[in-house]
Amino acid sequence: MKILAIETTGKYGSVSVIDEEGHVWSAESREEMNHLRGIISLIDEALASAGISKSELTHIAASIGPGSFTGIRIGVTTARTMAQILGIPCIAVSSIRALAEEALSKAISSDARFVVPIINARRHQTYGAIYEAEFTSDHEHQSISVISEERQYMIEELLDKIGSDVAFFTGDGIDAYGDIIKDKLIEGCYSFADEDVRYQSSVSVAKIALQKAKRGDVIGYEELLPEYMRLAEAEQRLKAGTLSDKIKKPY
Amino acid sequence: MKNGQFLTLGIETSCDETAASVVADGRVVMSNIISSQIDIHTAYGGVVPEIASRRHLERINDVIERALKEADIEVKDIDLIGVTYGPGLVGALLIGVAAAKAMAYAADIPLIGVNHMHGHIAANYLEHHDLEPPFMALVVSGGHTEIVNVPAYNSCEKLGGTRDDAAGEAFDKVARVIGLGYPGGPKIDKAAKEGDPEAVQFKRVYLEPGSLDFSFSGLKTQALNYLNSERQAGREINVNDVAASFQEAVVEVIANKAVDAAKRYDQKRIVMAGGVASNSRLRALISAAASAAGIEVLKPSPVLCTDNGAMIASAAYYAYKSGERTDYELDAVPGLEF
Structure with a gap:
């Protein structure tokens, strides 16, 4: 089993390869929002460091969002098309769930009960979830x-x-x-992930993808679709009956 | 390669059509799949970029699959992938670019990024198999009104363009004003056939002498003023007459300038391209003006005038043959110049 995992829903794009034993090889962009330009070279770099060729891949996983709409589309389109051409299945991974995965061990060592990933959706809105961290005695x-x-x-x-x-x-x-969190919660009842593990990363996407692959939780490329968690603004307005006529065909 | 033919896959997602096509030897259309979103965007009165991007993603892989199937080829038979990287809506463009790059990388196929406007001109190579540069091109669409000298394959020299609204934009605006709705071009073309082009006097805007530029932004105001004055005088408005008169003012100027450009550059052929090249009155007028000057006018059939993957494949083929190569860093460039 060799899974390629793509993460482009945040500021920095990254790509990982994970094998059956959970060994991970990764490549990460250092340029902000360079997803479309950089995606193929990240894939190539990750494959090279894993020492495998693309024909050896067994699955393509992508972080399907929520996050940057544009970023989601670049990662999902790339994953779908690679899976289509290579004839292999896809694995959909939630960006929120992947953030939680990354934070899990840190959360446990800081004695937190809850792991709370929050992705900025502007105007006091956030894409998020609350998970309870659990661990076995070992x-x-x-x-x-x-x-x-x-x-x-x-x-x-x-x-x-x-x-x-x-x-x-x-x-x-x-x-x-x-600042809002510090304001609302009791001092000592919250902690924040350090910046080096705070943002979306293909490493945790790969780890979750491996769990899913082992469970057989895989899909065809045509079923790999974005999770925007939000309608397009015009769709919201059409529903609310407040559509303006500013929108026009530019080409 | 299949049966000795060089096969190019063309991918186009610059606006509201998700399209893919297989073209043999740059000239022969083996398949041409166009999945239009017009039904979705009509509810909004025009293309909504975010919705267009979402639909492109959902449709692109199936459209590619169908293009291969209809051409009766497999991925391994493809020699080249061409993709539109601009101009257009950035969110729409990037779906095609991401898919094309992933496919090129996964199957080790060379990639060429194509300028959408060069693609419109190349549509003529698919229609007229003997056509070769040099010629004069007239590109008229929802976003463009341009006169382009084409001295060689992949060489485009823009001589003039619109200073404000494109021809297609003017059609949309006036169609809205006179209640014909969206999309304006075909609706005005149809209504105009029942109207008198001399019923209303619209200005012919030629700008300064010798200019090959256009200006259509005043026409909407003229149409509004006309409607208001007629209403105030209590006269009934004949929509067909307004459509015919407006259309005549636009296409007459375009036809005359295109023929003027061909004469000045001593070109014996004018090649039409873009969605508005389907306009029947423009086709008639330019043919009349050109034949009087001994100039031939070539037009692609309507299906090749709309956005499609075949024209992108053809343009990619000639770019590739001239030694051009595109690497995997290809990005979407929404404001790409000619």
């Missing part, structure tokens, strides 16, 4: 369960759900809403 098999499902929240609404429990936050929502 500390080897950590797992998490869902307390509040992945969806769009107002940051205040999400904080209300946490209440006075100890929470470990991760994701770029910290950059946007850190």
Whole structure:
């Protein structure tokens, strides 16, 4: 089993290869929002460091969002097309769930009950979830369960759900809403992921993809679709009956 | 290669058509799949970029699959992938570019990024198999009104263009004003056939003498003023007459300038391209003006005038044959110049 995992829903794109034993090889962009330009060279770099050719790949996984709409589309389109051409299945990974995966061991070591990934969706909104961190006595098999499902929240609404429990936050929502969190929660009841593990990364996408592949939770390329968690603005307006006539065909 | 033919896959997603096509030897259309989103965007009165991007993603792989199937070829038979990288809507373009790059990389096929406007001109190579440069090109679409000298394959020299609205934009705006709705071009073309082109006096805007540029932004105001004055005078408005008169003012100027450009550059052929090249009155007028000057006018059939993958494949083929190569860093360039 050799899975290629693509993550382009955040600021920096990254690509990993993971094998059956969980060994991971990665390549990461150092340029912000360079997803479309850089995606193929990241894939090539990750494959080279894993020492395998693309024909040896068994699955293509992609982070399907939520996150940057444009970024999601680049990663998902690339994954779909590679899977289509190579004739191999896809694995869909939630960007929120992948952030939680990355934060899990840090959360446990900081004695947090909840792992709370938050992705900035602007105007006090966030894409997020609340997970409960669990670990077995040998500390080897950590797992998490869902307390509040992945969806769009107002940051205040999400904080209300946490209440006075100890929470470990991760994701770029910290950059946007850190002050609100400090304001609303009790000192000592929250901690933030360090910047080097705070943002979306293909490493955790690859780890979740491996779990899913082992469970047989795979899909055809045509079923790999984005999870925007939000309608297009014009669709919202059409539903609300407030569509303006500014929109026009430019080409 | 299959049966000794060089096969190019062309991918086009610059606006609201998800399209892919297989073209043999740069000239012969083996398949031409166009999945239009017009039904979706009509509810919004025009193309909504975010919605267009979402639909392109959902459709692109199936459209590619169908293009291969209809051409009766497999991925390994493809010698070249051509893809539109601009101009257009950035979110729409990047779906085609991402898919083309992933396919080129996964199957080790050379890649060429194509300028959408060069593609429109290349549509004529598919229609007229003996056509070779040099010629004068007239590109008229929703976003473009340009006169382009084409001295050689992949060489485009823009001589004039619109200073404000494109011809297609003017059609859309006036169609909205007189209640014909979206899309304006075909609706005005149809209504005009029942109207009198001399019923209303619209200005012919030629700009300064010798200019090959265009300006159509004043026509909407003229149409509005006409409608208002007629209403105030209590006269009934004949929509067909307004459509015919407006259309005449636009296409007359375009036809005359295109023929003037061909004469000045001593070109014996004018090649039409773009969605508005389907306009029946423009086709008639330019043919009349050109034949009087001993100039031949070539037009692609309507299906090749709309956005399609075949024209992108043809343009990619000639770029490739001239030694051009595109690497995997290819990005979408929404404001790409000619």
